[in-house]
Amino acid sequence: xxxxxxxxxxxxxxxxxxxxxxxxxxxxxxxxxxxxxxxxxxxxxxxxxxxxxxxxxxxxxxxxxxxxxxxxxxxxxxxxxxxxxxxxxxxxxxxxxxxxxxxxxxxxxxxxxxxxxxxxxxxxxxxxxxxxxxxxxxxxxxxxxxxxxxxxxxxxxxxxxxxxxxxxxxxxxxxxxxxxxxxxxxxxxxxxxxxxxxxxxxxxxxxxxxxxxxxxxxxxxxxxxxxxxxxxxxxxxxxxxxxxxxxxxxxxxxxxxxxxxxxxxxxxxxxxxxxxxxxxxxxxxxxxxxxxxxxxxxxxxxxxxxxxxxxxxxxxxxxxxxxxxxxxxxxxxxxxxxxxxxxxxxxxxxxxxxxxxxxxxxxxxxxxxxxxxxxxxxxxxxxxxxxxxxxxxxxxxxxxxxxxxxxxxxxxxxxxxxxxxxxxxxxxxxxxxxxxxxxxxxxxxxxxxxxxxxxxxxxxxxxxxxxxxxxxxxxxxxxxxxxxxxxxxxxxxxxxxxxxxx
Amino acid sequence: xxxxxxxxxxxxxxxxxxxxxxxxxxxxxxxxxxxxxxxxxxxxxxxxxxxxxxxxxxxxxxxxxxxxxxxxxxxxxxxxxxxxxxxxxxxxxxxxxxxxxxxxxxxxxxxxxxxxxxxxxxxxxxxxxxxxxxxxxxxxxxxxxxxxxxxxxxxxxxxxxxxxxxxxxxxxxxxxxxxxxxxxxxxxxxxxxxxxxxxxxxxxxxxxxxxxxxxxxxxxxxxxxxxxxxxxxxxxxxxxxxxxxxxxxxxxxxxxxxxxxxxxxxxxxxxxxxxxxxxxxxxxxxxxxxxxxxxxxxxxxxxxxxxxxxxxxxxxxx
Numbered sequence: 124x125x126x127x128x129x130x131x132x133x134x135x136x137x138x139x140x141x142x143x144x145x146x147x148x149x150x151x152x153x154x155x156x157x158x159x160x161x162x163x164x165x166x167x168x169x170x171x172x173x174x175x176x177x178x179x180x181x182x183x184x185x186x187x188x189x190x191x192x193x194x195x196x197x198x199x200x201x202x203x204x205x206x207x208x209x210x211x212x213x214x215x216x217x218x219x220x221x222x223x224x225x226x227x228x229x230x231x232x233x234x235x236x237x238x239x240x241x242x243x244x245x246x247x248x249x250x251x252x253x254x255x256x257x258x259x260x261x262x263x264x265x266x267x268x269x270x271x272x273x274x275x276x277x278x279x280x281x282x283x284x285x286x287x288x289x290x291x292x293x294x295x296x297x298x299x300x301x302x303x304x305x306x307x308x309x310x311x312x313x314x315x316x317x318x319x320x321x322x323x324x325x326x327x328x329x330x331x332x333x334x335x336x337x338x339x340x341x342x343x344x345x346x347x348x349x350x351x352x353x354x355x356x357x358x359x360x361x362x363x364x365x366x367x368x369x370x371x372x373x374x375x376x377x378x379x380x381x382x383x384x385x386x387x388x389x390x391x392x393x394x395x396x397x398x399x400x401x402x403x404x405x406x407x408x409x410x411x412x413x414x415x416x417x418x419x420x421x422x423x424x425x426x427x428x429x430x431x432x433x434x435x436x437x438x439x440x441x442x443x444x445x446x447x448x449x450x451x452x453x454x455x456x457x458x459x460x461x462x463x464x465x466x467x468x469x470x471x472x473x474x475x476x477x478x479x480x481x482x483x484x485x486x487x488x489x490x491x492x493x494x495x496x497x498x499x500x501x502x503x504x505x506x507x508x509x510x511x512x513x514x515x516x517x518x519x520x521x522x523x524x525x526x527x528x529x530x531x532x533x534x535x536x537x538x539x540x541x542x543x544x545x546x547x548x549x550x551x552x553x554x555x556x557x558x559x560x561x562x563x564x565x566x567x568x569x570x571x572x573x574x575x576x577x578x579x580x581x582x583x584x585x586x587x588x589x590x591x592x593x594x595x596x597x598x599x600x601x602x603x604x605x606x607x608x609x610x611x612x613x614x615x616x617x618x619x620x621x622x623x624x625x
Numbered sequence: 626x627x628x629x630x631x632x633x634x635x636x637x638x639x640x641x642x643x644x645x646x647x648x649x650x651x652x653x654x655x656x657x658x659x660x661x662x663x664x665x666x667x668x669x670x671x672x673x674x675x676x677x678x679x680x681x682x683x684x685x686x687x688x689x690x691x692x693x694x695x696x697x698x699x700x701x702x703x704x705x706x707x708x709x710x711x712x713x714x715x716x717x718x719x720x721x722x723x724x725x726x727x728x729x730x731x732x733x734x735x736x737x738x739x740x741x742x743x744x745x746x747x748x749x750x751x752x753x754x755x756x757x758x759x760x761x762x763x764x765x766x767x768x769x770x771x772x773x774x775x776x777x778x779x780x781x782x783x784x785x786x787x788x789x790x791x792x793x794x795x796x797x798x799x800x801x802x803x804x805x806x807x808x809x810x811x812x813x814x815x816x817x818x819x820x821x822x823x824x825x826x827x828x829x830x831x832x833x834x835x836x837x838x839x840x841x842x843x844x845x846x847x848x849x850x851x852x853x854x855x856x857x858x859x860x861x862x863x864x865x866x867x868x869x870x871x872x873x874x875x876x877x878x879x880x881x882x883x884x885x886x887x888x889x890x891x892x893x894x895x896x897x898x899x900x901x902x903x904x905x906x907x908x909x910x911x912x913x914x915x916x917x918x919x920x921x922x923x924x925x926x927x928x929x930x931x932x933x934x935x936x937x938x939x940x941x942x943x
């Protein structure tokens with residue numbers, strides 16, 4: 124009897140859905156991530172993979188469009204006053220959090236104060252540190268005052284620092300908020316099983332008219348890249364967030380799979396410890412750099428998944444300089460530098476490498492290329508936590524590790540090359556560079572800013588605190604019945620416009 | 626019997642105490658700073674030291690140890706430094722999947738190894754004996770992750786009859802659960818089967834040489850009865866030891882198998898805790914692991930007494 128009833132229900136659903144199918148966009152999407160997101164609270168998150176889930180759970184005050192330009196988000200419009208030290212945001216009045224509470228100016232104030240609170244120890248604090256005062260001007264108008272003008276401010280509000288969480292939920296849940304996140308994004312949190320899945324469902328009161336289309340989104344972590352790909356081709360997953368370069372051509376020829384590509388925002392290469400011998404010597408660093416054939420590395424390891432790099436500004440971003448050519452491998456010049464440094468027979472170097480397949484392959488290629496000019500590289504494979512520790516404490520000579528990239532060029536430069544930069548693990552100290560970088564944060568004229576970022580390259584080319592090797596492209600793969608997906612340069616999966624066609 | 630078990634339970638106390646010291650020292654000797662991993666590279670030195678203070682990591686190691694052990698004795702394994710989740714709750718949520726994997730793996734290994742071992746021993750020198758020895762050697766030589774990848778390739782990619790990986794609780798959907806668990810269980814089971822089969826074969830061969838077997842044969846008992854009733858039972862003791870040891874070693878193998886098959890089990894929890902330097906979670910997990918290994922050994926010892934009553938007598942004259 125039960126079975127009959129079930130059959131009846133299934134059949135009637137089938138007829139109903141086939142009638143409505145022509146207009147109805149929906150579906151249940153299963154996304155394979157490269158890791159289990161460690162932290163679902165945007166104000167405490169440090170991992171890139173967290174941001175994939177945040178795109179569905181949270182909204183930002185301002186958003187980035189496909190060209191990585193700032194467009195309105197939760198803030199409809201804004202004025203920058205008092206020489207860039209005061210931002211006045213006009214907020215949308217039709218936004219609700221998933222717990223039913225209203226988003227307003229008080230919520231913005233609460234969120235900023237939460238991130239600035241020492242007790243929370245938020246990684247966002249460094250991005251917002253210049254905030255002196257947040258004023259609620261009216262129900263939907265808020266002003267943020269800065270200590271001094273800071274150009275990248277809006278760009279950081281398009282990312283985790285601009286993600287608004289529900290104040291009511293934070294107050295209720297306290298330390299447990301990350302396990303029951305409440306935002307205002309297109310999907311709301313249902314449940315999570317650590318290392319297994321994160322389930323979200325459509326938020327019916329989402330402020331963007333008619334969106335999202337999908338009924339549910341499930342994120343599943345697959346840390347082994349082969350397993351991730353097999354699960355996609357086998358039909359267990361609808362989409363994967365990170366495609367291993369070696370599988371790219373195979374996936375492209377798979378008839379049931381679509382591959383999307385966007386130029387990325389990040390860079391990969393070699394950290395050079397300028398505080399330590401041997402690479403403290405500019406000539407030795409130059410010799411290493413000149414011995415590396417970037418084209419060959421990209422061809423062998425990455426194929427279409429990356430392009431050779433020569434600066435922190437990938438093609439397609441505002442500061443990219445088309446006229447700069449990627450220098451080819453030059454063993455003669457490398458030898459000259461070695462002679463100049465008084466080491467004509469080369470030198471020994473230890474390179475730290477994280478144990479990912481592509482990193483290992485790249486490191487081995489660099490090792491053999493450098494040996495051609497007499498540089499004897501020893502590879503040191505380290506687990507990520509240990510590598511980070513050594514890098515931060517300056518206890519290394521060189522390290523192969525990159526940066527996922529930010530939409531504003533400031534996010535790809537200041538933190539690495541300014542003496543006071545939070546990520547200056549190269550121990551690079553150059554007063555002229557500091558002055559240039561400080562100025563890029565203050566000037567209002569775009570052309571002037573662009574020139575400053577090009578001036579910076581003169582110093583980086585000479586001193587080589589970092590050897591840029593390649594820019595990874597952002598590649599996503601999904602089943603061909605997944606429609607409406609647009610790739611973005613930041614590599615984040617925006618799912619509000621996506622639906623599954625039956 | 627009761628006294629024997631009590632003695633063995635009592636001996637667990639000093640062992641566990643030593644284990645806690647070992648776990649604590651190893652975990653804290655690992656390079657890598659949990660605060661740095663939580664806050665990210667860009668964190669300011671003040672933020673890092675604030676967080677270390679909040680996590681209690683700036684106290685002397687001895688103080689940290691005794692505060693941990695004090696909590697453990699009260700039954701409190703603490704909370705994750707990552708997300709404040711209760712360590713014991715998380716562990717017990719993750720255990721069932723790993724237990725299921727262990728039970729299925731051992732089951733598969735027993736189903737294959739015991740009959741194969743008996744036949745090889747009885748028909749020593751036959752084609753069956755040689756070929757099963759060859760297969761067993763292959764099984765021992767192949768790491769389980771490699772077998773796992775091959776199985777996925779064959780059954781999920783080429784034949785497309787089983788899902789490649791994932792996990793569904795058996796209480797949610799038993800059929801789906803078994804579909805997903807069969808490949809990981811086989812990849813773990815095959816390796817265990819190879820070792821057990823070799824042990825079964827050699828120990829049965831040894832027993833078959835014993836005088837009482839000759840006597841039984843001379844009495845005119847059927848060969849089947851001699852082998853199954855008299856020989857196999859007596860050769861099971863060493864086989865049981867091997868199975869017990871394998872169950873302990875299994876936890877190590879599960880780490881890799883769970884990663885390949887995306888099973889959200891205990892093994893992956895441990896690995897993730899290491900990567901995150903989630904000290905409370907890691908200490909709690911390894912402690913539970915140690916307790917499990919000790920318990921399995923105890924159970925094996927108790928099982929011995931069923932197979933060979935002389936053991937519980939402890940050499941005393943009855």
